Amino acid sequence: MTQSSQDNCSSEQDSHKTHAKHNHDRCIATALNDAVLLCEQRGARLTQLRQRVLELVWQTHKPVGAYELLPLLAKEGFNSAPPTVYRALDFLLELGLVHRISSINAFIGCNQPKHEHPNGFFICRQCGNASELPALQLRELAKQLEASLGITIEGETHELTGLCASCSSKAQK
């Protein structure tokens, strides 16, 4: 039952413009697997609620608002008010399993939770998908800035918008 709605991925795929066509079930499965491992490693408890929130966030590659999750959780029997979902999201954020995109007050699953990396996203204004920016280039920038400005960077978030590759090419037709 908790699996049933994952099949909507096929209809979702039309909008997976930043990642072209892909097997999204695999995205979800990988994310879940990573989460289980990470929680074991850290001695954190991936409860039903937390796992389900993670799955829901991973239903698409579009950032999702906290309040969008509430009715979905309610449908599945979780008696959930805002604190419920925010606590679950905080837990997932803490472990790096999801990221927050503050310019749009939304959350998205992380695809490299095993390795810490700068928080950086590109969000397509056309299809709405968000994809993580390559950590290498962000780290390079940070290093440069630390050197030239004498600052010590502890946290960073980069949020770019525009047209993704797929939407760009379609726009040119």
Place this chain on the structure above:
Amino acid sequence: MTQSSQDNCSSEQDSHKTHAKHNHDRCIATALNDAVLLCEQRGARLTQLRQRVLELVWQTHKPVGAYELLPLLAKEGFNSAPPTVYRALDFLLELGLVHRISSINAFIGCNQPKHEHPNGFFICRQCGNASELPALQLRELAKQLEASLGITIEGETHELTGLCASCSSKAQK
């Protein structure tokens, strides 16, 4: 009367850690001057309210929340509810006279409104001051990302936190 509270800059200066000591009245005056010129250029009206909001934002180099401005405006006779300040801020944002830092829901004056540039800030967790990141490096990053990812970047915001140069050196003592 609208000038009286600018004198608190001297007490403010202690916390100008990212900019060392400087004559902050000059910061404000320059910002005001830029604003007047820019508005003339664009045929936009820098009304009393808008100008005053800009001045208030410029009182410090710390980002300021919209709701912090409300009581200040009220004290000066502006009968201001949230829409008033948000509209003024929207106007200033539109012209590039202020920036919004979405990770902390706050606004800050722009120091290069004459030239469009990527939205990028470093915010010191110690002193709270925010300073703009060098446009050159941000543009370089954007160019790289566009080339390697095939995306078209239309907007960007970079928000870094950590210790500024001044606070870093003090921490080492």
Place this chain on the structure above:
DNA sequence: TCACCTTAGGTTATAATGTTGCAATTCTAC
């Protein structure tokens, strides 16, 4: 097993941030 403690989640209320819609006023252009 049991008492004990810690963590997670339920519940209610409230805070903080941001918008919509419309009326009244002010400004601008003709």
Place this chain on the structure above:
DNA sequence: GTAGAATTGCAACATTATAACCTAAGGTGA
């Protein structure tokens, strides 16, 4: 001056996030 546009006042409302308090579940060691 007058019509039309832009700006502001004002009231209500929408969205996002948190506080406070309590109950339930799970883990630990006697």
